[in-house]
Amino acid sequence: MPSADTLRAAIRDVVDFPKPGIVFKDITPVLSDGALFRDAITLICDSAGGQKIDKVVGIDARGFIFAAAVADRLGAGFVPVRKKGKLPWKTRQKAYSLEYGESVVELHEDAVAPGESVLLVDDLLATGGTAGAALELLDQLGAKVVGVTFLIELAFLGGRKMLGDHKVVSILIFND
Template sequence: MDFAAKIRLIKDFPRPGINFRDITTLLQDREAFPKAVDAMAGLCRGIEVDLIACPESRGFILGAPLAYAMGKGLVLFRKPGKLPGKTLQYCYQLEYGSDALEVHQDAILPGQKVLLVDDVLATGGTMAAAVELVKQSGGQVAGILFLMELLGLGGRDKLGNHPVLTLIKCDA
């Protein structure tokens, strides 16, 4: 299946010169969405994984069905103040400011192998923060999986030597 054809391109959103890749059109397609999840799970064959972890919010959309399909637990990385227990936090810089992610202190146990999942790899800032939270927890990054990678933005460069897998690659 041509998954890239299921993703809508919206020019000049959120501002002029930006080409926004809208995954909602793939998600609403009752045949394409489950096939995309299955294909993403297939990319991970051979990678030893204990947990799936994903950042807020679109990572949740893909991380949950992947955890189910792969028979793994799910860990959520949230924006500050959203988790009720004791958390670890990692702050990171964005092109337009800063942000942070948090995870419960006991969500990832030392030595657990974690597959990180998100929708789009662009500049890599959010996922680099997720990598740091896994490390703070004592876990190991087994791999990093994206539905789509926007080429030319240098996102992979921020993710170190971890295996990076993407279902779709397209120009930014």
Template sequence: MTTDQLKALVRDVPDFPQEGIVFKDLMPLIGNADAFRSTIEHLAEWARPRSPDVILGAEARGFIFGGALAYELGCGFVPARKPGKLPWEKIRATYELEYGNDSLEIHADAFARGARVIVLDDVLATGGTAKAKVELVEQLGGIVVGALFVIELAFLHGRERLANTDVQALIAY
């Protein structure tokens, strides 16, 4: 499927999670076997030449795309979780939200120093979550070889927070 065909499967949900926001719902795309497979193939086409050792995805939709992409590429998958969800020694990165701060954590032994990591998520919006994931990789001595997204909300300028990172999105708004 083309990226335009994939884009047609993204549903707009007005006023979610709050009034004035138009949420980009990827569930129709994920639920369509051909579209989901095609999405992973498109992501893999960009990721494969970067030879990642690990895909780092944040919960929850980053797990869906990240796990499938890691499988397709034959590399590992590392989940970035909200605080209190991981049972082992962990590291943390905090980022700003519209109404405060949030954090992501990964295990302190998630990958080896020098590992090649692609930071992946479903949506690049303001870039806060993606930047936090880049910081987590750097804390462990990994090398960010790219940041990959299914959707980019370009009008929110998230790429600016990832200025020194190779960024790719399949679909842009």
């Protein structure tokens, strides 16, 4: 049985990255260990609660790593939510606020059909701006979002409040 405690022990804190005052949660030790990565994928898949999932949506960029593996494991399609200008087809866009400024994410207009069951996956929930924007795009397309799962949640930043009433599961929660 996969253990969240084992995953937590592998996550490395990097002080003052990417700027002074930030403690970055480095997931690369989890990614580089086959057993830990497999355990992370299993725990994320379990968060779907056995529901049928048509599409797993991953958020640029580290969310792609987990979402693609989860999609494969669940036998679902993979859909990328990308930063503005990175998708080649017709897109829907959503701007959202960052700590200093604004950013935009995009989703192909035909990425999800109305009523398809979707699991949104990302590596980290911080302030919730990016995931909140992705959820708005999925709502515009008529997706049935059955859950939102993160490997890590920085609970002290309050990102859950940006995700509405969606079911949110975080494998690892850090309170400071």
